[in-house]
Amino acid sequence: MKKLIKLLLLVGIIALSYITIKEPQLTAKVQQTVSSYIKKETKTEQADITVYFKNAEGYVVPITRKVNKEQATFDNVLNLMADNEENGKVASKNGLLPAVVSGSIKSVQVDGTTAKVSLNEKSAQFVDKSDETAFVTSIVYALTEYKDVDSVMFDLSSSDTLPFGTEMNKLYYRENINKIKYSKLAKSKQTMYLAKKCDNVYNYIPYSVYNRKSNISLKEALNIHFNLCSDTKFSSLIFADNAKLKEILIKGDSVYIHLSKEFEKMDKAMLNMYKNSVSLTVKENSDSIEKVRFIIDQNEENNGIMETVLIKDYSNQERK
Known part of the structure; x- marks a missing residue:
């Protein structure tokens, strides 16, 4: 058995030597191929x-x-x-x-x-x-x-x-971005995000909105946001006819947005942009709210509640 193993090893050595002699570039080619493969598979961090x-x-x-x-x-x-x-x-x-x-x-x-x-x-x-x-x-x-x-x-x-x-x-400082509704008598400012069509692309644009009241509650801010969403100067959202923001309820770490049944008739992309713009606005104006929950009248799916987790990164993602 030992003689057989030695014989096989000898044959292998001879064969390898033959390949090396006949194809001196073989090892280099393999190394190059492996290197190219690794480079291709390794993604730039x-x-x-x-x-x-x-x-x-x-x-x-x-x-x-x-x-x-x-x-x-x-x-x-x-x-x-x-x-x-x-x-x-x-x-x-x-x-x-x-x-x-x-x-x-x-x-x-x-x-x-x-x-x-x-x-x-x-x-x-x-x-x-x-x-x-x-x-x-x-x-x-x-x-x-x-x-x-x-x-x-x-x-x-x-x-x-x-x-x-x-x-x-x-x-x-990090303030007064895209000032709108400005007044010298203003006592407070809120940052609100609105979906705006830029050329042929929609982006969420932050606006600094001023108010004469020194303290604005989150409910008041979201009502102002809703009205601004209908202002074509600042927003490109299209609501269904007679769509209304009916009620805003804050409970625990969630804010509930009660919308009229007309929101069911909205284009889904428009509805999603409105939901995202609300979430971004909540994030800018509250440190305690973690979730936004939308309730649409006569929506039987999930008892009418659609949950949206607050967006962590407020900026728009680059389009390739």
Whole structure:
């Protein structure tokens, strides 16, 4: 038996030597094939990063981009928003436009909890006040997405203001995004999300809505939100005729939204967008509510209750 094993081993060695002699590149080819296969199967590690573009009306819109992990850094976020060919394509697929002028950023440095953005003269190239505001707001919101940054300061060495009056060398905070219904007498502000058609794509746009009352309850905020959903200036939702928000009830960690039977006649996509916009608005205006439950009259399915879990990421997902 031992002699047989030795013989087989000898035959194997001779055969392997023969193959190596006849095909000296065989091992290299196998290694190359294996390497190519591994490279193909190994996916580049990706991460989500929130950038801000603008729609044709100048409103700033958050978009979650999925990029290579090394790109998803504080130092690079503004590069992913600048008006260049690649970012322009991403924005266009989402019905939007880049808000950051290409080449306008000299540097970004963090001092404590403030991001200091140094601008060059290209920053002065704005069409109007809305264009300038979108530029500043998109940068402020993108940089304050990072937990260690709560304010942004701009510096333009040649001037104390941008062409349409935006002050340099002052702190800008995460507030006043897409101001609507503004009044100098306003005492409070709520952020509300509305579904708006941007080019041929729907996005959820955050608006800062002002009120003369100092304290607005969640119920009041959702009633205001419902009315805004019917305002074509800010929303593209189409409700069924006579659709009404009948009642809002808060119980425990849930808010119950009681809707009239006309909501059953709504286009399902429109209804889902309304539900999502409510959930996003609740998230912005309450720290205790975890779920939104919709009750539609005469809906026998699940006793009329459709449950929606609050959306964790408020930004729109990038469309490829």
